[in-house]
Amino acid sequence: MSSRFAGIIIDPLPGTDEYESGLKIFLRICRFLNPYNLLKLSCVCKKFNALLCSERYSISCLWKQSRMNFTPFGSMKCPEDMSNREFTKLLCIENGCQNCWNKNVRICIYWIPRVRLCESCLLLLVITKKELEQKWIVPPELIDVIPPVFHEDLWNEGNLWDESKKSYWIPHVYEIQSEYCTLKSADEKSSLLTERKQQAESTCGKMTLSKYLLLTIILFHIIIIGICAPSSVKTDQADSSKTQSTASQKPTETASLWSIFKNIFTKKQPDPNKFGKFEIEKNINETKNILVGSFVGGLSHLRPSLEICKILIERGYKVALVAPGNFTSPTNYPSIKQYSTGPEHDTKELSHVYKAIYEKPYDYNSFFLEKDEADKQYLERFEVYRRSTIDFKPDLFLCDLLNNEACFDIAWKFKIPAVGVSSSLNRRTFAPYKSDPIYGCHSNMEKGSFIERFKCLIIQPARFLYESRQRIIFLNEKRLSVGVSPVTSSLERIKNSLFLADTFFGFEIPHPVPPLYQEIGPVMQESYPPLTSELSSFLSSHQRIMYVSFGMQAFTTPENYAILLKSFLEVIDRNIIDGIVWSLSGLENFPTLSDDTQLETSEILNNRYTHIYVTTSSSLEDLTPQVSILNHSNTKIFLTHGGVASCHESLYVGKPMLILPLASDQFSNAEKLEEQGVALKLDKMNLHVDDIVRKIEFLQLDSRVKINLKRMQILTKINSKRKYRAADLIEFVMKASQLNPNNNGVKERVVDKNRFKTEGKESSEKVSNETNPEPNEPAIEDIYEWLLKEWITPDSRMGFIRGKYLDVYGVVLILFISIIGSIIWTGWSLVSFIVNSIAFLLEGKLKTD
Template sequence: MIFLKNTGHILFIVICVYCLFYDGISCVTENKNAAPRLEKRPMDIDRTGVPKQIFVGSFFGEWNQIRPMLEICKILVERGYNVTLIAPGDLLPSSEYPTINQISTGPSIESDATYQELYQKTFNRKQISGLRKLLVKKYLDYFETYQLAIKMIKPDLFFCNIFIINDICLDIAWSLKKPIVGFSSQMLGTPFIPYRSEVWYNCHVNMENESFINRFRCAIIEPIKSISEMLSSIEELNKLRSTLGIKPVHNPFERIKDSLFLVNTFFGLEVPHPLPPLVQEIGPVMQDKYPLITPKFSSFISSHSRILYISFNPNTFIRPETNLIILHAIIESIQNEIIDGAIWYSPSLSFNEEPISSTQITFSNRKSLSVSELLSNKHPDLHFTKFDSQFSILNQTNVKLFLSTGDITNSYESLYTGTPMLILPVSFDQLSNSEKLVGLGVALTLPNYFSTNHVVEKIFKILNDEILQKNLKKTKLLVRINSKRKHRAADLIEFVLHASSLIPLDNTVDDDDDYGIIEMSGDYEGLLKEWITPDARMGFFKGMYLDIYGSFILVIVGALAFFLQSIWNCLKGVKHKQD
C-alpha cells in the first residue's frame, strides 16, 4: 500500500511537470475556446548598408528655426544616423543635443550690420530682397565652409532649412548629386493657391473676404513686383554659381521642386488648401522635456493667480519706447485688478537707453519706481527673469496670458498649454502667424503703433472672452494630437536615405525634354517618384487637361454654331416661302 501511495504521488508530479512544459494539454478538461497564440508584428527596419551621414544646413542659424530640425535629427541619431549642423555662430554641442556637432560658417548672422539694419526697419517686401542681397554677400564664404566640411564628413543627405533663403545648402547638395529634404515653418514653394496670399505683399493670409481690387492686387500685381525685385539677386547668384561650375537657376525653389519638403505646421493653423504629396505637414515640432522652474520662481507664481507672461524673440528689434508703453500697461492692468502679476523674460537689453531706464512709473498708492528699479524686481507683482524655459512657465495654471511677438515656437508652446496670446508681430513669419492665430480665434494682435489703453483693453478682452477660451480648448487638442509627428518626419527622411541607396541620383537634364524632368539612372523618372504627381511630367497644358477641356469646348461651340446656323437657315427658308 505504501508503494502504491508513493507511486501515485510520483505520477501526480510527473503529470504536473508535463502540463507546465507542454502547451495544448489540459490537466482537467480541454478549453476549446482558448485564445490563439499571437505573434507580434515586426517593426524593425533593416538599416544595413543605408547611408548614415546627414548634413543640416541653415543660413541664419537662429534657434527658433534650427531647434525643430534638431528635434527630428535627435530621433535619427537614436536610430543610428550621424548628424552635423552647418550654421553661423556657436550653437552646438549643447546639453539638449549632445550627440549633434556643428561646423560654423562664421560669426552669428545677428552681428552682421546688413542684417541688423534690415531688422530695425518696418517690415515690408523689400526686406526679403535685402535678405537675398545678404545671401549674395555671404555666398562664397559659406560655400567654401561647406566644401571643407564635405571633405571631412561625406554627407549622404542634406536637410536644408528654407527660411526665405538657403541657396547654398541646395546648390551644394545639387552639385554633389545628393538627396535634399527641405524644412520650413512656412508653406514656401508650394503651388499657387489664389485664395492664399503673403503678409509681406501687404495682403492677408486668407483672401476669402477681400474685395475684387485687393484679390487682383495680391494675386497678380504684388507677386510680379516681388519676382522683379528678386531677379537682380538671382542674376548675381547665378554669376557666382558659374564661377564655381554650378548650373544656374531661374527661381529660388528650382532645386527642391522634386524633393521632399517638411513643413512645421498642422491642419487647423493653415488656411485649408490642397498640398502636393512631396509637401508634408509634420508640425508642431516640440521638445519632449523642459527644465523645471526654480523654487524662488515657483514661489512668485504660486503667490499670484492671474499672471501675464511677456517674452519677445531676442532676434527681433523692438523699440525701447514700445517696451515702455507695455510696461505702463502692465502696471495699469495690475492696478485695475485685471491681472495680479507679470513675468517678463530678459527685457534689460530693450531698456538700456537713457532716458528710458530712469523713467519714473507711478502706482495707485502714489509711490513711484524707475524702470531700472523695476528691472531689479523692486515691485512685488512684477518679476523680470532670465529663466528661458518658456514652456515651463506657460505650463503653470496661474499663467493666464502670453504676450509675445508670435514666433512659431512661442505660438506652439502657448497653444499646447492652452494659454491665450496677445501678439505684437514685427517681422517675417510673425506677421503671418499672428493672422492665422487671430483667424483661429485664440489670440488678438497689437497694431504697429499703440497706446497703453490699447494693451489694457486687449488684456481685459482676452481674459474675459468665453468664445476665445472655447476656441483655445479646441486648438489645444489639435496641437497635442499633431505634436507626435516629428517621428513621422524622421521616418520620411529615413525613406529618402533608403531610396537614395537603392536608386543613385543623377541630376542630368535631358535637353530634348521640354519639361526639364530630372532623369534617374535605371528606369526611374525621379528619386521620389512615389510622391511626384503625373502632371509634373505632363507639362502645364497637358497636366491641367487643357487640351481635353479645350477640345470639349470646341465641340460644344461647334455643335451650338451648327444648331444656330440650322435654325437660321430654317427661318430664312420660311421667310422666303412667305415672300
C-alpha cells in the same frame, strides 16, 4: 462585422437578460484569446474598447486568466496601483517599446515608472542625480524622496552603488517638484517630504529584494545551462523538425526558466527557406550620415531638424550640423558634431539691416534687406559646406530653407539627395485665395474685394518676382565661380526635392498641398527645462499672470517699449492681471520713464516691483523655461512676437496669445491664429495702451476663446508626434538612393563614399572634375525625379498645357461654343424662314386684293 457583433452584445440595456446573455457569450469567446489578441480586440471599435477597459470584476478576471494561461508571468501578482488590464498590457513584451514601438530591440520592464521600454528610450526619459543637482538645481531633500530607476547601464558600467549616477524618471521629478512648489508653508513641505520618502523607501525596498531573488535564480540557471549546453545543442538539432507541430502547445513542466527568458527577450529569427532565398544588398543597412544645414541657426530654425535627427540617431544614423554659433553644446544635442560657420546670428550687430526690419513697416523690401545680407556670405558658407562634406561624407543633406542656397547647391554639386525643412508653406504652395502679408495683403483673401484679390494674385507677386530677378543674377555669378550651374528661379534647384514643413492642419489656411510637401509639425521636444525656484515662487504667488517674450533676436522701438510698460502697469492697477513674467533678450532699448505713481523703469527691470518679474535670455545656455511657464496653471495669457515655435508651444498648453508681429512670417501667423479665434494681434506701427488693455481683458474673459483654444490644443497634441513620420520619410530617401535599377554610374555618384577625398590641391581638382559632369551624364534633377517618383505628380512631366488639361478643356469649350452657335444659327434661320414666309404670304395677299 465586428461593430455589428459589438452592437448585439452591448446595445441592450445593462441589467437586461439580453445584455447578460450577450456578455456571457462574449466572455466565453475571449477566454481563448491571449493578452496580445485581447489588446487588439479592444482596438477594433469603441464598444469593444469600452467593455474590455471597464472595471467590471468579470473583465478583470478575464485579463488575469489570459495572463495566467498564455504568458510565463501567470504567477506574478498584480500591483495594487494597477488594474489587471494595465498589468497585462505592461507584460506584453511582443508589442515592443511603449515609446518608439520598436519591436526589433531588447525590451525591459521598469517597475518604478511602470513602463516597458527599450534602453535608448529609457535613457531619454531619465535623468541622473548629478544632472538634477547641477543643471536642474533640484534641492537634495527633494531628490531623496524620488525613487530611482535601475537600468542596464548602471550594471555594465559598475555604477550601481554610485549615488551621482542614480537615474530618476523625469515625469516623477516634474510631478514632485510641481507639488512641492505649490505648497507655501514649511510644515506642508516637510509633511510632503516625509510622506514621499516613506513611499520611496517602501518601493525601493520591495524592488531591491525582488531584484536579489531574481538574480539568484538567473545565476542558478546559467550554471545549469553551462553544464547542459552540449547536450541541449544536440537535442535542439534533433527536435528541430518537431518545432512547428508543437508550437501551439503549452510549455511542459520540465521547461526551464532560462527557456522562458530566452523566448521573451530573444527575437525569433525567420526561416530563410520559408519564402525562398532572398538577399538584400549589404550597403543598404550600413550606417548613414546626415548633414544638417542652416544659415540663421538658433532654436526656432534648428529644433525641428535636430529633433527629427535625434530619432534617426537612435536608429543608428550619424548626424552633423553646419550652422553659426555652438548650438550642439553638451546641454543641447551632445551626440551631434557641429561645423560652425561663425558666431551666432546677432541682430544687434547687424543693426543696419534689422533696425529697418523691426522698427519700420515690414514688406517684401524688408525681406530683401535680409536676403541681400545673406547673399553676400554665399561663398564663405559654400566653402564651409564643401569642407564639412569632404570630412563628414554625408549620404543626405537636411537643409533649412531660409537663405540657405549654399546647402542645396553643395548637395547638387556632390550629387547627394537633399531634403528641405521650413516652418511654413506660404510661398511654396499655391492657392489663389492664399496670399502673404509681405505683399500688403491678408493671408486669407476669402473676404477680399475684386481689386484686392487682383492686386494680391497678379500685381504684387509680379513685383516681387521682378525684384528677385536681379538677386538671382547676382547669386548665379557666385555659383559659377565655385562650379555650380546657374538657375532661373529660386525654386528650380529644389523643385523635385522632398520638403518637410513644421506646421499642421488647423494652423495653416486649408489648401491643396502637393505630395512632395509634407506637413510634419508641430515638432516638439520630448522634455523641457523646469522652472527655477524664483520663477516657481513668483508664479505660485500670483493668480493671473501674463508671460511676455519676443524671442532672442527680435526687438522694437523705445516708444513701443514705453507703451508696453504703461499698459502692463495699467492692467495690474485695474486687477485684470496681477503678475507679469517678462523674458528679455538683452537687445531692448528701454526709455527712461515713470508713470503717475513715480515708478521708474529701472525699478521694474531690476525686479524691485513685486508684480513684474524680469528674466534675461541672451544665449542658449540661459534660456527662460518658456514651456514650463506657459504650462503653469496661473499663466493666463502669452504676449509674443508670433514666431512659429512660440505659437506651437502656446497652443500645446492651451494658452491664448496677444501677438505683436515684428517681421518675417510673424504677421501671417498672427492673422491665421486670430482667424482661428485663439489670439488677437497688435500693430507695431500703431500701438496704444487702451487697445492693449482691452484685448488682454477680452482674451481672459471671452468663453469662445477658451472653446477654440481647447480645439486647437487637441489638434496640436495629435499632430505633435509626426516627427517620427518625418524620420521615416528621410530614411526612405536615403535608402531609395541606393536602389536605382538604371544604374549607369548613377549609384556610384550618389552612394559611393570613395568620391570624398582629403583636402588639398589634388582633391580640389578631383572634386571639381567629379562635380562638373560631361554632357552625356544624367543631371541631378533626373536622380531626384527617380528617387521621389512616388511623390512627383504626373502633371509636372506633362508640361503646362497637357498637365492642366488645357488642351482637353479647350476642345470641350470649342465644341460647346460650336454646338451653342449651331443651335442659335439653326433657330435664327428657322425664325427668319418663318418670318419671311409669313411676309411673303401677306405680300401676295395684298397684291391679290
